[in-house]
Amino acid sequence: MPTDLEQLVELQRVDLELARLNAQLAAIPKTIARIDAQLAAARKRVEEARAAIKAGETAKRQYEQEIQSLNEKILKFRGQSSSIKNNEQYKALLSEIAHAEGEIATFEEKILELMLNADSLQSQLHAAEAALKAESAEIELQKAAAEKAGEADRTAAAQAREQSQALRKGVDETLLATYDRILKSRGYAVAEVLEHRCTACQVMLRPQVLSNIRAAQEVVHCDSCGRMLYYLPEHNVKTSAANATGIAHQAEREWMFVPSMGSNGAFAVFINHKGNATMKAYDAVTGEAIARRVEKNAICRKIFAEEIRDARNLFVDESNLEDKYKEQLPPEVLDDLRHQLPKA
Numbered sequence: 553m554p555t556d557l558e559q560l561v562e563l564q565r566v567d568l569e570l571a572r573l574n575a576q577l578a579a580i581p582k583t584i585a586r587i588d589a590q591l592a593a594a595r596k597r598v599e600e601a602r603a604a605i606k607a608g609e610t611a612k613r614q615y616e617q618e619i620q621s622l623n624e625k626i627l628k629f630r631g632q633s634s635s636i637k638n639n640e641q642y643k644a645l646l647s648e649i650a651h652a653e654g655e656i657a658t659f660e661e662k663i664l665e666l667m668l669n670a671d672s673l674q675s676q677l678h679a680a681e682a683a684l685k686a687e688s689a690e691i692e693l694q695k696a697a698a699e700k701a702g703e704a705d706r707t708a709a710a711q712a713r714e715q716s717q718a719l720r721k722g723v724d725e726t727l728l729a730t731y732d733r734i735l736k737s738r739g740y741a742v743a744e745v746l747e748h749r750c751t752a753c754q755v756m757l758r759p760q761v762l763s764n765i766r767a768a769q770e771v772v773h774c775d776s777c778g779r780m781l782y783y784l785p786e787h788n789v790k791t792s793a794a795n796a797t798g799i800a801h802q803a804e805r806e807w808m809f810v811p812s813m814g815s816n817g818a819f820a821v822f823i824n825h826k827g828n829a830t831m832k833a834y835d836a837v838t839g840e841a842i843a844r845r846v847e848k849n850a851i852c853r854k855i856f857a858e859e860i861r862d863a864r865n866l867f868v869d870e871s872n873l874e875d876k877y878k879e880q881l882p883p884e885v886l887d888d889l890r891h892q893l894p895k896a
């Protein structure tokens with residue numbers, strides 16, 4: 553993997569963590585507001601119960617005053633009875649008294665009702681007060697926990713920001729701008745290649761794209777989603793092992809087109825295995841095996857530097873191709889390899 557890309561993978565890990573922390577931090581005031589609202593509701597229930605009790609007491613006092621003034625009125629009526637001249641006046645007086653007594657009875661009934669209601673209001677108040685007390689304790693705990701979590705997130709976010717800044721310094725500016733642009737529009741910018749697919753959009757990659765990524769000379773973008781792609785051989789071991797007809801190949805191998813070999817150029821495989829470097833080449837037109845070299849205690853990139861200099865990477869799915877076709881590559885394989893070459 554190009555070093556810049558490696559840096560970007562790490563930068564993305566840090567940036568995504570930072571985004572997660574920021575989202576978490578942004579949610580904390582909302583959590584606290586919700587907790588506060590819960591407490592306010594419990595407080596309101598207590599206040600409402602108290603207000604209802606108070607209103608009942610006020611009404612009761614009013615009715616008592618009404619009764620008192622009605623009683624005074626009755627006394628006054630009775631005092632007037634000595635000055636009554638005739639039967640008509642007497643009847644009218646009795647009717648006034650009866651009316652006042654009727655009113656008194658109504659008010660007394662209302663007072664009785666209020667007194668009964670006051671008992672239930674009192675128990676409502678007690679329940680609301682108990683709930684408030686319990687909730688206050690619980691809510692204080694929740695709030696403290698939210699604030700503590702926020703504190704930890706803030707510290708972690710500050711560290712991530714620092715780390716992000718430091719990583720950014722090591723990356724080429726143009727590449728960084730591309731990274732930022734894709735990150736902003738697509739959520740993340742760098743995606744791993746697994747089983748020949750871009751893990752971000754799951755689209756199968758073209759052989760040429762795959763071989764460019766493996767060649768790791770430059771940053772390659774996914775044709776479909778535009779993300780920058782990277783490839784970790786250790787994550788793809790399973791696939792190549794599965795392709796090797798049951799034999800897990802620990803060898804590191806690369807297929808390339810070498811224009812300088814043979815009369816038509818050659819498709820060649822370079823294998824580093826157990827300290828030895830092997831190159832096997834096939835004529836690019838006929839598919840005939842034209843060369844095989846094994847160098848002990850060597851690395852292909854060094855020992856075959858001349859061949860590799862002008863070579864371009866190819867994507868070969870089958871890892872034991874050269875074992876399977878020792879003398880000649882079959883037409884379908886040749887076709888596939890030729891398709892990966894740019895049109896002349």
Ligand SMILES: [Zn+2]
Pocket residue numbers: 743750751752753754755774775776777778779
């Ligand atoms: Zn993609």
